[in-house]
Amino acid sequence: MKRIVVGPFNRVEGDLEVTLTLSDGRVASAEVSSPLYRGFEQILQGKHPLDALALVPRICGICSVSQSAAAAAALRDAMGLVPTPNGERVANLVLAAENLADHFTHFYLFFMPDFARESYAGRPWFEAARARFRAVEGQATAQALPARTAFLELMGLLAGKWPHSLTLQPGGAARAVSANEKVRVLTMLRAFRRWLEGQFFGDRLEAVAALDSEAALWSWADARDRARSDLAHFLAIARDLDLQRLGRAEDRFLSHGAYVIEGQPFFARGVWSADGGRAAFDPDHVTEDGTHAWLAPTGDGPAALHPFEGRTEPVETKEGAYTWCKAPRLAGRTAECGALARQLIDGHPLATGLVATHGASVLARVLARALEFARVLPAMEAWTRAIVPGEPFCAQGALPDEGQGVGLVEAARGSLGHWLTIRRGRIANYQIIAPTTWNFSPRDAAGAPGALERALVGAPVGEHERAPLAVQHIVRSFDPCMVCTVH
C-alpha cells in the first residue's frame, strides 16, 4: 500500500486535492478534499432576503447564473410568486447560455488537453491530438475562445454582463426583450450552432440528438471527418483508451429538472439507479452530513440534517475530518449529478444505453454534455421565438416577514439547491448544496464514500506517475469547480 497526494487539480480551478491509496498499481481508495472555505452561508445570515441575489452569484464565477437562478427560485417559493412566461424564457436562455458555455469550456480548455500530454506520445492519435488540443497552444483553443466570447455576447444583451448579473429575479427577468433583440439573440444562437455543427460535431445538431444507441454512436463517429468533428476525434481516443470502462461510481443519479416553463421542466426531474430505474425525486429526502468536514458536530442530534435544519460553523481541527465539504445524501445514499444524470433521467436512449451496458464512465459523462449542445440549443431557439415583446417580463410580489423557500435548478455540473429561511424579514438560514458538493462529497458518518471517491477506485496508476492520467481523466469527467463545492 502506498499513499500519494494529487493536487492542485487545475482546469477549471485548483482547489481540489485527492489522496490516493494504491495497491497493485491501482487506486484502492480515495479521499477527496476541498481545501478552500469562504463561508457564504455565514455571510448571508441576517441579510435582507433580496441581497442573496447580489451575493450568491459571487459564490462561483463559473456557474454564477445558476446560483442566481437558484436564489431567485428560493425567493419566489418564499414569496408564493408566479413568474411571467416571458421572464421564464429569458431566465432559461441566460441559464442555458451559461451551461452550454461551461460544457464548451470544459471540453476544449479543461478536459481535452490531458490527451495532448507527452505521456501519450506513441499512441496512433497522439500527434493529431497534440496539435489540436494541447493546453494554451492547441489550434482548438485559438478557435474555441473567440466562439465562446461571441456566444456569451448573449449575456451582454439579456443579462447586462457575465458573470455576476442581477437580471434573474423572483418574478422573472429585470429586462424586457424587444422584437429586434429577439432577432439579435437568434442570430447569436445561429452563429454558435454553425460553429458546433462545423467544428465540434461535423453534423447537424438534430442528427446528433437522434443517436439512440452505442452502436449508432460508433458508426456515426466512424463516418465523420475528424478534422471537422472534435467529438469524433475524442471518441476515437476514447475507444483506444477504453474510456467507457473508466470512472464508474455507484450508478445512482439525481436531477432537479432543468429549464422550467409554466411548471414544466424541459429536462425531467427525478432519480435513476441501476437497480430501480427512474423514480421521483423527493427534496425532503435530502440531507447533509458534516462528519468528515472541518465543521462543528451536530452534538446529540443525527449526523445528517435536512438543509432547512442545516448549520455551517467551521472548526480549526477535528478528528477524522479532511475537507470543508459536507456530504449530501439522498435518502441516506450518495448520488451523482450532471449532464449524464439529466440525460438519463430525461430518458435519452444513448445515455441510457451507455450506462446500461457499462455503467457511468468518463466517456458517458463527456458524451452527455455533447448531447446537451444538440438538445438545448434548438430549445433556446424555440424559447427566443416564443418571447412576446410588450408582455411583462417580471412579476412583482412582496417578501414575507417569516417564511421558507427552496430553489432547485440544474447548473452545468448538476443539481444545485438553495434552502432559505426568513425570520423577521431577514435571512435566518441559507443552505446551499452545489452539484460539486454531491460529486466531490467526502465520506458520511457510515463511511460511505462520495461519487468521485468511488469513481476513482480501480483507476490504474503507473509506477512513476506523479499526476496519474487515468485519475486526471476521471476527476475532469466530473468537471471540478471547487468554489461551488464549499462556498
Place this chain on the structure above:
Amino acid sequence: MNLVWLQSGGCGGCTMSLLCHDGGNVVTTLRDGGIELLWHPSLSEESGAEAIDLLRACASGERPLDLLCVEGALLRGPNGSGRFHMLAGTGRAMIDWVRELAARATHTVAVGTCAAYGGVPSAGMNPADACGLQYDGDAPGGLLGAEYRAAAGLPVINVAGCPTHPGWVVETLLALEMGALAADDLDALGRPRFYADHLVHHGCSRNEFYEFKASAEKISDLGCLMEHLGCKATQAHADCNIRGWNGGGACAEGGYPCINCTGPGFEEPGHPFLQTPKLAGIPIGLPADMPKAWFVALAALSKSATPGRVRSNAVSDHPVVAPAIRKTGLKS
C-alpha cells in the same frame, strides 16, 4: 514577461470574464504583447506536482517572475493560520505562497475586488478573515502591508471590479509590459486611472431618465435606478457604460443597478443592495462632486420639467410613448 496567476478566496469569475476578452483569443493577445503564461490554474497543462515544481522555482528565484496576478481574497483565518485556503498538494497556506511570490515579483496585480480589497468574502462577519493584497476594505495594509512595493517599485495594482472587465486586465498587463504604467497612473485606491477616472454613470443608456429624475419604481422599469433601486453609478469609478460588457452590455442595461463593485466595501453597503437609502426623501449617496443643495434644487427643477413621455416610460418595462419627430434643421 512571464506571468503566474494564482486563485485564492474568490469565485474564479475574473478568469471567466478574462476569457471573454473581445480581442478573440486572450492568450494570443497577451503573447503578441510579449506576455507568456507561465502558469494559470484554468488554462495550463501542468497539474499537481508539475505545477508545484513551477511555483517553487519562482518562489526561490530560480525562475524569474515578472507578473504575479492574484485573483480572490486572501484568507487569513482561522486565527491567522491561513488554513481556510491551503494550496492543494502543498500542505501550505495560500497566503504564505502569495507572500513568498510577491517578494520576487517585478509587478503584483490584484485581479478583481476580492484580491484588491477583500470583496464579497469579507462581507457579513467575514468568516474567513478575508482581505486584499494591500488593502483591508479601504484601509491600507492587507496581506502584504501598506509599505509593500514590487521589485519594479509599484504598489499592488488593483484591477478592481466584481468581476473585473477583461479589457481592464489585458490593458493593465500590456501597459506594464510596455513600461507604460507608473505610480501616477494609479488612483488613490491603487486602481489604474484609465478606467477608474470615469464614473459608471458616464454613458449610461438611462441618461434622459436621470436628467429628469424620472425614476424606476420597481425592478424591470426603464427609468433611472438611482432614486429608489440603489444605483450607485454616479459615485462608482469605472468605464462600464463606455466600454460595454460582453459585446455592449452593462448593469443598468441588464435592468439592475450599479452596486459600485469596483469600490472597497461594496459588499457591505449598509442597506439592501436593491434599495436606495434616503433621508427626508433624498438619497443619501449623491453624485460624486455634487453639493447637496444643488442636487436638491436641480432634482426639484428636473422633476417639474419632466416630459410626459419620459415620465410614462420610466415606469414601464418597454417604451410606451415614442419621442416626437421634429425637423432639426434651420427653418427657412
